[in-house]
Amino acid sequence: MTFPRILIVDDDPDTVESMRLILESRSYEVITAGTAEEGLQRARAERPDLILLDVMMPQ
Template identity: 50%
Template sequence: MAHKILIVDDEPNIVMSLEFLLKKEGFEIAVAGDGEEALAQVAAFAPDLLLLDVMMPKKSGFEVCEVLRTDPGRTGLLILMLSAKGRDTEIAKGLAIGADAYMTKPFSTKELVAKVKDLLDVA
């Protein structure tokens, strides 16, 4: 069974390229365009991994991560935060609130796929 990944980003070009890339790798994909939609999609789609942008409308990626990390039913959910904010303080904050990994934009798609496979423990 394919791993399920929820892509949460408000930039359509990033969403399209990630969706294409990850579907090609055999993952099942769902998409959300803001923080509130992300939480609704997590409940409906039950992803294994969240690719979570930090700067978004309605709720930031940090807020979404905090909400999910306080939900005892979501302990197995992996969160990979994506952000143009690559300062050490931003990365430290993302990891401190419970993200499993943090990548800064722009990122290499090859590196992203490798990180996703590593987090999901797939060859």
């Protein structure tokens, strides 16, 4: 069985960790990225079902 894959893109490690813990406890597969560029790379490579994106990132 495949679980939905969620990509979290955020430059705040505490926010990423909080969201990751909540989502993994509900059986989602979580991928994280700390920069916009890394987020683009992960999105292309991993093809997530949903992207949670911080819109106030430095770059």
